[in-house]
Amino acid sequence: MAILDVRRARQAPPPGQRRADHTGIVGCDLVVDGVTVQSPGSAADLRQLHERAREHDGGFVWLGMHEPTEAALTRVAGIFGLHPLAVEDVLHREQRIKFERYEEVAFLVVRAARYDDRERITAGFVRVFVGPHFVVTVGQGSVMEFGALRARLSTEPELLARGPWSVVHALLDHLVDAYADIAAAMQADLDLTEAAVFAAGTPVSVEQLYQLKRQLMRFKAAVVPLHRAMLALLDKRLTGPPRGIRSYFQDVADQHTAVMEQVIGFDEVVNALLQARLTQVTVDQNNDMRKIASWAAIAAVPTVVGGVYGMNFAIMPELAWRHGYAGAMLSILLGVTVLYWLLRRAGWL
Numbered sequence: 001m002a003i004l005d006v007r008r009a010r011q012a013p014p015p016g017q018r019r020a021d022h023t024g025i026v027g028c029d030l031v032v033d034g035v036t037v038q039s040p041g042s043a044a045d046l047r048q049l050h051e052r053a054r055e056h057d058g059g060f061v062w063l064g065m066h067e068p069t070e071a072a073l074t075r076v077a078g079i080f081g082l083h084p085l086a087v088e089d090v091l092h093r094e095q096r097i098k099f100e101r102y103e104e105v106a107f108l109v110v111r112a113a114r115y116d117d118r119e120r121i122t123a124g125f126v127r128v129f130v131g132p133h134f135v136v137t138v139g140q141g142s143v144m145e146f147g148a149l150r151a152r153l154s155t156e157p158e159l160l161a162r163g164p165w166s167v168v169h170a171l172l173d174h175l176v177d178a179y180a181d182i183a184a185a186m187q188a189d190l191d192l193t194e195a196a197v198f199a200a201g202t203p204v205s206v207e208q209l210y211q212l213k214r215q216l217m218r219f220k221a222a223v224v225p226l227h228r229a230m231l232a233l234l235d236k237r238l239t240g241p242p243r244g245i246r247s248y249f250q251d252v253a254d255q256h257t258a259v260m261e262q263v264i265g266f267d268e269v270v271n272a273l274l275q276a277r278l279t280q281v282t283v284d285q286n287n288d289m290r291k292i293a294s295w296a297a298i299a300a301v302p303t304v305v306g307g308v309y310g311m312n313f314a315i316m317p318e319l320a321w322r323h324g325y326a327g328a329m330l331s332i333l334l335g336v337t338v339l340y341w342l343l344r345r346a347g348w349l
Contacts, residue, residue: 024065024066024067024068024069024072024073024138025063025064025065025068025072026064026065026066026139026146026147027039027062027063027064027146027147027150028040028045028046028049028061028062028063028064029061029062029150030049030052030053030059030060030061031053031059031060031061031062031160032053032056032058032059033056033058033059033157033161034058034156034157034158034159034160034161034162035157035160036154038052046061046063046076046079047079049061050079050080050133050134053133053134054132054133058161058162058163059133060132060133060134060135060163060164061133061134061135062134062135062137062150062164062167063076063080063134063135063136063137064136064137064139064146064150065136065137065138065139066138066139066140067138067139067140068138070091073087073090073091073138074087076136080105080129080131080134080136081104081105081131082102082105082129082136083102083103083105083107085102086100086102086105086107086129089107089109089127090127090138093125093140094125095109095125095127096109096225097109097110097111097222097225097226097228097229098225098228098229098232099229099230099232099233099240104131104132105129105130105131106128106129106130106131106240107127107128107129107130108127108128108130108168108229108233109125109126109127109128109229110125110126110128110171110172110175110226110229111123111124111125111126111221111222111225111226112124112125112126112139112141112143112144112175112178112222113143113178113179113182113218113219113222113223114143114178114182115181115182115185115186115219119189119212119215120215121182121215121216121218121219121222122141122142122143123141123143123218123219123221123222124139124140124141124142124143124144125139125140125141126138126139126140126144126171126175127140128168128171130164130165130167130168131164132164133164134164135164135165135167135168137167137171144174144175144178148174149170149171149174152170152174153166153167153170159248162242162244162245163242163245165241165242165245166245168241169241169245169248169249169252172230172249172252172256173248173252176252176255176256176259177255179222179223179256179259180255180259182219183259183262183263183266186215186216186219186266187262187266189212190212190266190269190270193208193209193212193273194269194273197209197273197276197277197280198276203277203280204273204277205277206274206277206278206281209270209273209274209277210274212270213270213271213274216263216266216267216270217267219263220263220264220266220267223256223259223260223263224260224263224264226256226260227256227257227260230249230252230253230256231253233249234246234249234250234253290348291348291349293348294343294348294349295349297339297343298336298339298340298343301332301335301336301339302332302336305328305331305332305335309328
């Protein structure tokens, strides 16, 4: 399976990857029997390419788009017969992950993710239309590079010869591999955070744990909903991948299930760490209050003695005593010492 470097920030496009033009097209290929026979790279020949693809049993057009305009997407929808409801979903930037059928066209929405060096999850949507002789991929954001995916499939003509669903398989394979890499990176960060929470010295703050929780929830929002879409995609009652390539999708689904279970486990760990840290904060506050109360009790001893002898009475037995001052000071010192020893023994100081 392809491995996506999730910790590398997006730089210039890889060699061979084309930038989107004003129509949003980043790639356009006519594939026949697993071999790319034409790549015009523009929207001018789309209808002609589609007609040529329909002349071959194993032919299809792979059109890649990135954040297209409504006009460009409407034109593509007219050429390939895309359902208006699916087109409307593409134009909405936020959309739930799902798999749907519109007559002969399947529509899949997935969410790609990347984990950068600053421990932040960046997510973006990928929408896929699959027909008998075409596959249209529409990307949003910069978290998935389709140039690497095209280069990879060009070296596997036997897989590409299975038709447009081979592109969907490669995309999901690429996506789940990225999930696995992110999960591995988050596992390392969680291990370090867990060790820091229970280590002596400067503890991990609640704010840091909350930020980790927030990034995990963003990653979980990308991974977990895909499970239902994969189940629908593999449902034999629906028209999905053909029998010859269905086992490939099952392999991807199994790997995705393993990653999903790992992410759910991460959520439980972070919740436990948050609870443990909050408990530590509460214990620290209680210890501080006990220390404050202990010193207040110690300070009360000289205050009480001084208050008694500070009363404005003429007749007090100790006032005329020669050693009264020394006795009062000794009483204060003795009382403070005994009280300090008792509090220290009880663990309050």
